[in-house]
Amino acid sequence: MKTTYREAIRAALREALINDERVFLMGEDVGAYGGCFAVSLGLFEEFGPERIRDTPLSESAFVGAGIGAALGGMRPIVEIMTVNFSLLALDQIVNNAATLLHMSGGQFNVPIVIRTTTGAGRQLGAQHSHSLEGWFAHIPGLRILAPATLEDARGMLPTALQDPDPVLIFEHGSLYNAAGELDDDAGAVEIGHAAVRRAGTDVSLITYGGTLPVTLEAAATLAEEDIDAEVLDLRTLRPLDEAAVLATVAKTHRAVVVDEGWRSGSLSAEVSARITESAFYDLDAPVLRVCSAEVPVPYAKQLELEALPSAARIAIAARQVVGARG
Amino acid sequence: MAGYRSKTGTAGAADRSPEAGRRRELLREMLRVRRLEERCVELYSEAKIRGFLHVYIGEEAVAAGVMSALAPEDAVVATYREHGHALLRGVPAGAILAEMYGKVEGCCRGRGGSMHLFDADTRFYGGNAIVAGGLPLAVGLALADKLSGRSRVTACFFGEGAAAEGEFHESLNLAALWNLPVLFCCENNLYAMGTALARSQSQTDLALKAASYEIPSWAVDGMDVLEVEGAARRAADGIRGGSGPHFLELRTYRFRAHSMFDPERYRDKAEVARWTERDPLLLLRTLLESSGQLDAADWEAMEREVDAEMAEAVRFAEAGTPEPADQLLRFVYSTPVQP
Ligand SMILES: Cc1ncc(C[n+]2csc(CCOP(=O)(O)OP(=O)(O)O)c2C)c(N)n1
Ligand SMILES: [Mg+2]
Numbered sequence: 244m245k246t247t248y249r250e251a252i253r254a255a256l257r258e259a260l261i262n263d264e265r266v267f268l269m270g271e272d273v274g275a276y277g278g279c280f281a282v283s284l285g286l287f288e289e290f291g292p293e294r295i296r297d298t299p300l301s302e303s304a305f306v307g308a309g310i311g312a313a314l315g316g317m318r319p320i321v322e323i324m325t326v327n328f329s330l331l332a333l334d335q336i337v338n339n340a341a342t343l344l345h346m347s348g349g350q351f352n353v354p355i356v357i358r359t360t361t362g363a364g365r366q367l368g369a370q371h372s373h374s375l376e377g378w379f380a381h382i383p384g385l386r387i388l389a390p391a392t393l394e395d396a397r398g399m400l401p402t403a404l405q406d407p408d409p410v411l412i413f414e415h416g417s418l419y420n421a422a423g424e425l426d427d428d429a430g431a432v433e434i435g436h437a438a439v440r441r442a443g444t445d446v447s448l449i450t451y452g453g454t455l456p457v458t459l460e461a462a463a464t465l466a467e468e469d470i471d472a473e474v475l476d477l478r479t480l481r482p483l484d485e486a487a488v489l490a491t492v493a494k495t496h497r498a499v500v501v502d503e504g505w506r507s508g509s510l511s512a513e514v515s516a517r518i519t520e521s522a523f524y525d526l527d528a529p530v531l532r533v534c535s536a537e538v539p540v541p542y543a544k545q546l547e548l549e550a551l552p553s554a555a556r557i558a559i560a561a562r563q564v565v566g567a568r569g
Numbered sequence: 570m571a572g573y574r575s576k577t578g579t580a581g582a583a584d585r586s587p588e589a590g591r592r593r594e595l596l597r598e599m600l601r602v603r604r605l606e607e608r609c610v611e612l613y614s615e616a617k618i619r620g621f622l623h624v625y626i627g628e629e630a631v632a633a634g635v636m637s638a639l640a641p642e643d644a645v646v647a648t649y650r651e652h653g654h655a656l657l658r659g660v661p662a663g664a665i666l667a668e669m670y671g672k673v674e675g676c677c678r679g680r681g682g683s684m685h686l687f688d689a690d691t692r693f694y695g696g697n698a699i700v701a702g703g704l705p706l707a708v709g710l711a712l713a714d715k716l717s718g719r720s721r722v723t724a725c726f727f728g729e730g731a732a733a734e735g736e737f738h739e740s741l742n743l744a745a746l747w748n749l750p751v752l753f754c755c756e757n758n759l760y761a762m763g764t765a766l767a768r769s770q771s772q773t774d775l776a777l778k779a780a781s782y783e784i785p786s787w788a789v790d791g792m793d794v795l796e797v798e799g800a801a802r803r804a805a806d807g808i809r810g811g812s813g814p815h816f817l818e819l820r821t822y823r824f825r826a827h828s829m830f831d832p833e834r835y836r837d838k839a840e841v842a843r844w845t846e847r848d849p850l851l852l853l854r855t856l857l858e859s860s861g862q863l864d865a866a867d868w869e870a871m872e873r874e875v876d877a878e879m880a881e882a883v884r885f886a887e888a889g890t891p892e893p894a895d896q897l898l899r900f901v902y903s904t905p906v907q908p
Contacts, residue, residue, distance in 0.1 A: 299742060302745050303736050305741045306710035307709060307736065307740070308705050308740075308743060309709060310705070310706055310709055311708055311709020311710040311711075312637070312710070312712045314694060314707040315644075315710045317716060317717075319709075334702060334736070335705055337701075339697075339705075340619075343687075344900050344902070344903065345679065345901055346677060346685040347685075347687035347689075347900075348676070348677035348679070348680050348681065348687070348900060350687050351689060378652040383901050385632055386906075408902050428632040482906050483908070525610030
């Protein structure tokens with residue numbers, strides 16, 4: 244069937260609401276408005292205001308209430324409009340969701356799913372465009388997912404809902420309109436492993452989420468130059484599928500990490516460090532990174548484009564590591 | 570053992586009516602908290618237990634009064650000053666102390682400590698050391714009850730300092746907006762560490778603040794356990810009857826320092842002395858004695874029994890096994906995860 248990333252998430256939400264009466268969706272404008280990005284459009288009419296629950300602008304309280312409801316036996320899906328606003332709920336996510344199981348000596352687990360939009364590319368300026376999922380991936384106790392494909396948009400949510408612990412799903416805003424074919428019987432997918440989205444032998448391009456399309460575009464460009472790039476989609480940012488990272492590096496001996504987050508103190512730094520820690524002798528060239536420029540993401544189109552990882556910059560980095568013969 | 574409890578009604582001349590017995594029980598509960606906290610201070614001074622330690626001495630009537638209005642199926646969310654709440658909710662004193670000792674027998678196997686006591690059996694959801702951090706959790710627990718059609722109360726304790734936090738206002742609004750069964754218990758002991766209420770709030774009438782969210786709210790003498798109990802019962806009945814959240818501002822005072830690291834520069838001894846005249850144990854004991862509901866033998870027996878309970882709790886904690894360091898990574902995820 245033909246579908247979009249947005250519709251795939253909506254189908255997953257709908258299925259979860261039908262299958263499990265403990266599931267409810269809450270967040271700002273998820274109901275009557277139809278969702279800030281129209282992901283939940285129509286669900287309010289179908290499931291009513293108790294289960295598609297509009298909240299006031301109280302990120303900390305409604306995320307905390309989701310955690311409390313999870314403690315109370317429900318399976319809440321909490322939508323935070325964008326990751327930028329999640330900062331107002333950091334206390335609840337980091338100090339409660341991530342810690343309660345541990346602090347209680349294993350007595351209280353928190354089966355909450357938090358969905359939020361991340362990323363730039365829509366000329367929204369600094370306060371609506373940042374990619375902060377790398378921060379959350381720093382936190383023990385959380386599981387961090389970044390669906391980049393229609394299959395994952397459709398399939399990660401049901402798997403996350405089965406998890407007894409808190410799961411955060413980062414949906415890149417530029418992917419909602421991504422369209423394509425999805426199996427009619429598409430459903431839950433496993434979330435433990437990274438996925439090779441394009442097999443290759445010359446260089447590993449390691450990415451996730453919103454930068455998967457530009458990375459694949461770069462790989463296509465490189466193919467015309469006889470550089471055969473492998474593209475690895477991390478899918479889960481915490482816990483990292485380190486084995487998959489090491490396996491692709493063992494195969495190609497070269498790696499470029501692509502991340503829309505900033506470079507300093509980032510997820511790309513983590514991936515790069517894991518490679519140097521555990522695959523150093525497999526490398527024929529230093530690991531390179533293509534990240535967002537270290538500025539607050541600007542508004543003007545030409546400035547924003549300049550700030551973000553592009554297929555051209557990824558290809559340049561790939562040529563550079565391939566050129567560095569070991 | 571859901572709370573160490575020996576029979577009331579020790580022989581004596583005092584009134585043996587159920588009403589008198591209930592009042593003696595409240596006195597005993599407050600005494601249990603007082604003695605537990607005194608033990609904690611001693612053990613801290615001996616460096617047997619560590620971390621930040623906040624004792625509840627002076628404020629016992631609040632937890633004792635509210636807990637006695639709750640049912641076993643209700644839930645409790647508290648703060649880092651929660652030893653007494655945990656104890657009166659039914660967490661054994663031994664498990665509380667063993668937690669502070671970092672022992673396997675501790676209620677959280679040594680991962681929480683003094684500020685993070687949890688107990689699933691008694692629906693005690695912490696132990697939260699982020700000021701106001703527990704309020705949203707209480708709202709969510711109550712939401713789960715409402716969505717599941719269960720008639721239960723979630724009691725949420727927090728200090729008056731929390732009223733300055735955004736989470737306080739967001740949570741009161743949500744609870745009222747959604748008509749959720751939360752009993753908000755604001756322990757107004759007049760200070761947030763060294764900051765007096767009047768130095769942090771433009772409006773110091775906290776019940777009034779809560780009322781602005783359309784929540785039925787009362788200011789209660791938090792040194793009078795009978796007042797607290799009565800107010801908590803009325804509020805809990807209202808909540809069970811479906812009339813949404815209720816708010817109690819419990820006016821109390823902490824007799825000891827904020828924590829074990831507080832030189833108390835912000836208040837004078839005379840002020841503390843004035844408040845200790847209204848010691849909640851003393852108030853109730855005097856009332857019971859003057860009304861013939863407690864005699865000397867009762868009191869002595871009560872002290873003896875509570876002392877024995879706490880001595881046994883210390884022995885239990887001392888005798889426990891340190892949580893092994895090789896267990897460090899347990900309970901980060903429900904199933905083992907390689908980060
Ligand atoms: C969000 C947050 N800010 C600051 C602190 C440090 N702190 C711990 S207790 C406290 C005072 C809180 O006072 P109150 O809420 O009145 O409770 P009390 O200690 O009087 O019981 C402060 C500032 C904290 N734990 N959490
Ligand atoms: Mg206070």
